[in-house]
Amino acid sequence: MNSESNLLPKAHVPGIPPIVDLTLEQIAAGLDEEQFTTEDLVSTYLARIAEVNDEFNAVVEINEDALIQARELDEWRRTQGRKSILHGVPFLLKDSIVTTDKMQATAGSLVLIGAKPSREATVVTKLRAAGAVILGKANMAEWANFRADTTLAGWSPRGGQAKGIYYRGARPHVSSSGTAAAVRLGLCFAAIDSETDGSMVKPAQAHNIVTIKPTTGLVSRASCIPLADTLDTIGPMTRFVKDAAKILKVIAGKCIFDAVTDKIPHDFEPDFNAVCSGITLNGIRLGVPTNFFRDEFPESVLETFARALAVLEEAGASVVHEANIVGVDEYMQLDLWSKEVVMHTDFKTSINRYLQELHTNPYGIKSLDDLIAMTKSIPEEEATSRGTELWEAARGTTPDDANYLFAKEREWRLGNEEGIPGAIKNLKLDALLMPSVPKQSTHFAMFQGTPIIAVPLGFYPADQPLKKRTNGDVYESGPNFPYCLSIWGERFSEEKLIRIAYCFEQLWTPKVTIQPFRMPITELKDWSAF
Incomplete structure (x- = not known):
């Protein structure tokens, strides 16, 4: 360096x-x-x-x-x-x-x-x-x-x-x-x-x-x-x-x-x-989708989150509790491949496009198959110990596969009326708030590319x-x-x-x-x- x-x-x-x-x-x-x-x-x-x-x-x-x-x-x-x-x-x-x-x-x-x-x-x-x-x-x-x-x-x-x-x-x-x-x-x-x-x-x-x-x-x-x-x-x-x-x-x-x-x-x-420019939130309605993080965090985190909600209420916002996301239960019950097939398929399509568009390409790699082979050939890539199994799973995918198309339709639902936008629209909210970043919550923002802001809140206790x-x-x-x-x-x-x-x-x-x-x-x- x-x-x-x-x-x-x-x-x-x-x-x-x-x-x-x-x-x-x-x-x-x-x-x-x-x-x-x-x-x-x-x-x-x-x-x-x-x-x-x-x-x-x-x-x-x-x-x-x-x-x-x-x-x-x-x-x-x-x-x-x-x-x-x-x-x-x-x-x-x-x-x-x-x-x-x-x-x-x-x-x-x-x-x-x-x-x-x-x-x-x-x-x-x-x-x-x-x-x-x-x-x-x-x-x-x-x-x-x-x-x-x-x-x-x-x-x-x-x-x-x-x-x-x-x-x-x-x-x-x-x-x-x-x-x-x-x-x-x-x-x-x-x-x-x-x-x-x-x-x-x-x-x-x-x-x-x-x-x-x-x-x-x-x-x-x-x-x-x-x-x-x-x-x-x-x-x-x-x-x-x-x-x-x-x-x-x-x-x-x-x-x-x-x-x-x-x-x-x-x-x-x-x-x-x-x-x-201001520190007032008059007219802002905030929802708390409790079903996404119930039982996930210790009491210290939940207490700090409650204090944060009180601060926002003092600034003029109203807080709607149990502003739950409808599709959470359905999604949590899916098997792993059902959750990952879209990302695997889109990765293969996207990386193939990127590699084929390279202007300079010293190793001449044009596809995911080439990427896997070249990665395995370079000792410093540690392919034997660290693996390439996500790529191996992606290489067999196609964007016209029925499982992929079904998963895309499901992710559209979970990214719209049964997801974050649906909760906001149905309860006439401006935004949702959660403590930390609950497990798998970012999937719901990924489905339809909805925005998130993370702001420092607190620290776990010393014990x-x-x-x-x-x-x-x-x-x-x-x-x-x-x-x-x-x-x-x-x-x-x-x-x-x-x-x-x-x-x-x-x-x-x-x-x-x-x-x-x-x-x-x-x-x-x-x-x-x-």
Whole structure:
């Protein structure tokens, strides 16, 4: 991993807050007022990565041109003003998001080293146009955690095993573990990530940060390595709701290279920034689908959730309890293959498309069959011990199979009238709220691509017993593990969800605040010349 983070820091300057606590508005103001430069920001983040990445494996690659880009952006600001509020702000990208610079985009795999489509990801192009710095790539579970049931979440042969940051041995959670850890540790200002089924909201919870998982189609997925074209979405990870909203405003919109963005309504002109201005929720109706999490969480979590509901009620919202999702019981009784056949089939179709569209393809892989064979041929992929059984199951699927078509029809029902939108519509709600991210709940948001926001809520008590995951030597829960408030909505209801999330964030006071067990110590003031 290349970086220039060994440069000597500049003189200390008092008065600059810890970099991990800076908001987007504070960074923009600091740059505008010449308290520090983009080069100072990039240097600070590179130094922080160098301090702790050996412990957490959060970052897999540094953009070797990041400091050059920073200096160019500083010169642009001096001579032409800032391009946007993101001008000079450093971002990390999930390793599945393609750039046309020297960095790789491999979804954690060694098979895709050197392989790229002809176009950069639309989301990256938008960030660059807004003046953002692409700092590097974050580690992820290989192939978005879709290779084998035995593979530990957060592992990739390219980046190693990503680690939890609140307890040694804690599960970092599904594919976006590196990006979430990097945001909370202050290894970047923000990150751009993807989700199919929980890959953003679960790591955000595990690392005590904010994420907005947008409606599928609100943000282009063009030139991003897919898990399933019909299900994937792209969104921001940040420390604060308002910052995530501002980033979403920049990256959202239609794209000629992603047909799913055509589903954005013609009259959809949200102002995500404007809804981050008040702390009242008068007229907002919130539902609690108790049947999704009954008996799942300890009393400490439920008590904190009840306190959160009271805060929202004090802000003017009304809360409807037992706003249950009709299809939960049906779905929970399905066998595993009935739940997975759609994702397996769509993965095969999507990855075949992506591989066939590659502009550079050193290994010449064109299909899932090629991918399996090449993965098994590379020792570092550890195919013998870690397996490829999810791929093996996917290779036999076809989109005209009766089981697939029946499952698609069922998922349409469970994603509409018998799912989250149905509960919201039938009870005239604005959103649903749940403590944490209940098991299999993200499936219901995946079915029809409905949005979720995760906001930090609390921490398990210090005497919470450690609980190991059944298929790995990692801890699922334990002392001081964070959990979130999750906010669920209908398609393209992000404006409502952001308003609720922002209001809650402003009013909420957690009983305790726990820091990761190891944090970098390099600060922006160590580099600033002002």
